[in-house]
Amino acid sequence: MNVTHVRAATHTYNVYVGENLRHWTADYLPKTYPSILIVTDEKVARYYLEDVKRSLSQKHVAVHTIQSGESAKSIDVFYELQTKAIEFGLERNSLIIALGGGVVGDVAGFVAATFMRGIDYVQMPTTILAHDSSVGGKVAINHEQGKNMIGSFHAPAAVIYDVTTLATLTEQEIRSGYAELLKEALLSDSAMYEAVMANDLSALTSEKLSHQLISGIDVKAAIVEADEYETDQRKFLNLGHTLGHALETILGYGSWTHGELVAIGLLFAIWVSEKIYGVKLPYNAIYRWLKSNGYPLKWPSINSETIFTKMKSDKKTVSGTIQMVLLQKIGHPVMCEIDDRHMLSYLRTFQNELLSSNEQGGKQHEK
Numbered sequence: 001m002n003v004t005h006v007r008a009a010t011h012t013y014n015v016y017v018g019e020n021l022r023h024w025t026a027d028y029l030p031k032t033y034p035s036i037l038i039v040t041d042e043k044v045a046r047y048y049l050e051d052v053k054r055s056l057s058q059k060h061v062a063v064h065t066i067q068s069g070e071s072a073k074s075i076d077v078f079y080e081l082q083t084k085a086i087e088f089g090l091e092r093n094s095l096i097i098a099l100g101g102g103v104v105g106d107v108a109g110f111v112a113a114t115f116m117r118g119i120d121y122v123q124m125p126t127t128i129l130a131h132d133s134s135v136g137g138k139v140a141i142n143h144e145q146g147k148n149m150i151g152s153f154h155a156p157a158a159v160i161y162d163v164t165t166l167a168t169l170t171e172q173e174i175r176s177g178y179a180e181l182l183k184e185a186l187l188s189d190s191a192m193y194e195a196v197m198a199n200d201l202s203a204l205t206s207e208k209l210s211h212q213l214i215s216g217i218d219v220k221a222a223i224v225e226a227d228e229y230e231t232d233q234r235k236f237l238n239l240g241h242t243l244g245h246a247l248e249t250i251l252g253y254g255s256w257t258h259g260e261l262v263a264i265g266l267l268f269a270i271w272v273s274e275k276i277y278g279v280k281l282p283y284n285a286i287y288r289w290l291k292s293n294g295y296p297l298k299w300p301s302i303n304s305e306t307i308f309t310k311m312k313s314d315k316k317t318v319s320g321t322i323q324m325v326l327l328q329k330i331g332h333p334v335m336c337e338i339d340d341r342h343m344l345s346y347l348r349t350f351q352n353e354l355l356s357s358n359e360q361g362g363k364q365h366e367k
């Protein structure tokens, strides 16, 4: 088992990564809690809920199972969970366990952040993507006009990541989660980037995957430790998300996965970086890797103006100007202010280039 200690400015907690940890949940909780509410989703419940319940058998435990998928990051599910917490009798010293992927973690975490003005919660991630979402304390629900618009920072009391649960993920969810690993690699260094790109997702061993998840968690933890509340370098963790979040909102939550759209957003960020800084980044290699691993790299049927308008409501926009995370080279992210005229033109040209490379089966892109 691997333990990463996250020592952020105002919170310290452990991230445990290992096999079968769900059978020993009580051993990894930071303290004893008189009552616990487990929040999970209907798919995860089928596979793993009983194991977690059994591992807490001596406690006062209730379960609330929400629908599976992005649509659960809603004000209705948030309210439903608050009602459950009140009716079950959760108190200030109680615990919420978020057993599931990023959706369960984000909505249950936001309930924990706000119930009685904040109680403890523990993340038990069950997706590859949730190596990212379970660390760092960003919790939120969506507004129909914008992704994660209603939320808070609320650090977990611990993260218990049982990597054996990843065996039941679909190929699409493996791809989605791996996009965030690619993001962390691009923020980190060439060694991690090469290691991530060296894998064909259909042949990924659980040993290699665990190793890479730990690297991803370490990258994320280091950034969160340096800037817990995103006043500065934590913004870099949004690489690929300016476009990704806009598309997710416009397409309707859950019609594409978060990671699939982050993957397109990463390509766009790299493409814009090459244009603005005149640098050569591995656009072609990443395009080919994504393509050969089955990522849907088609441009969704939305025009650039609509996407541009949505991008302007990104959380990093300052005084109406889009601030986008770009790369000067691998491991060197920068924040770049992009005026409206340039951003619109980048979106249009990138859309056309992506379309034509898809038609030609991945034509080499020229800087």
Ligand SMILES: NC(=O)c1ccc[n+]([C@@H]2O[C@H](COP(=O)([O-])OP(=O)(O)OC[C@H]3O[C@@H](n4cnc5c(N)ncnc54)[C@H](O)[C@@H]3O)[C@@H](O)[C@H]2O)c1
Pocket (backbone or CB within 6 Å): 041, 042, 043, 044, 047, 068, 069, 070, 073, 100, 101, 102, 103, 104, 106, 126, 127, 128, 129, 130, 132, 133, 134, 135, 136, 137, 138, 139, 148, 165, 166, 167, 168, 169, 170, 173, 176, 177, 180, 257, 258, 259
């Ligand atoms: N808070 C953060 O820092 C942060 C970071 C990245 C992403 N996110 C958020 O995370 C969400 C995406 O998370 P996700 O990709 O984990 O989605 P998810 O939670 O919807 O899980 C994806 C799907 O896999 C199923 N599933 C989960 N675990 C499974 C398992 N072990 N076996 C089989 N099926 C399983 C779920 O039921 C769901 O259908 C987005 O809302 C995104 O905004 C948050």
Ligand SMILES: O=C(O)C(=O)C[C@@H](O)[C@H](O)[C@H](O)COP(=O)(O)O
Pocket (backbone or CB within 6 Å): 132, 136, 138, 147, 148, 180, 230, 234, 235, 237, 238, 241, 315
């Ligand atoms: O932890 C962070 O900080 C991130 O930006 C991680 C992202 O992968 C994640 O999708 C996050 O929820 C986006 O945050 P937001 O503030 O842009 O909603």
Ligand SMILES: [Zn+2]
Pocket (backbone or CB within 6 Å): 180, 241, 258, 262
């Ligand atoms: Zn993300």
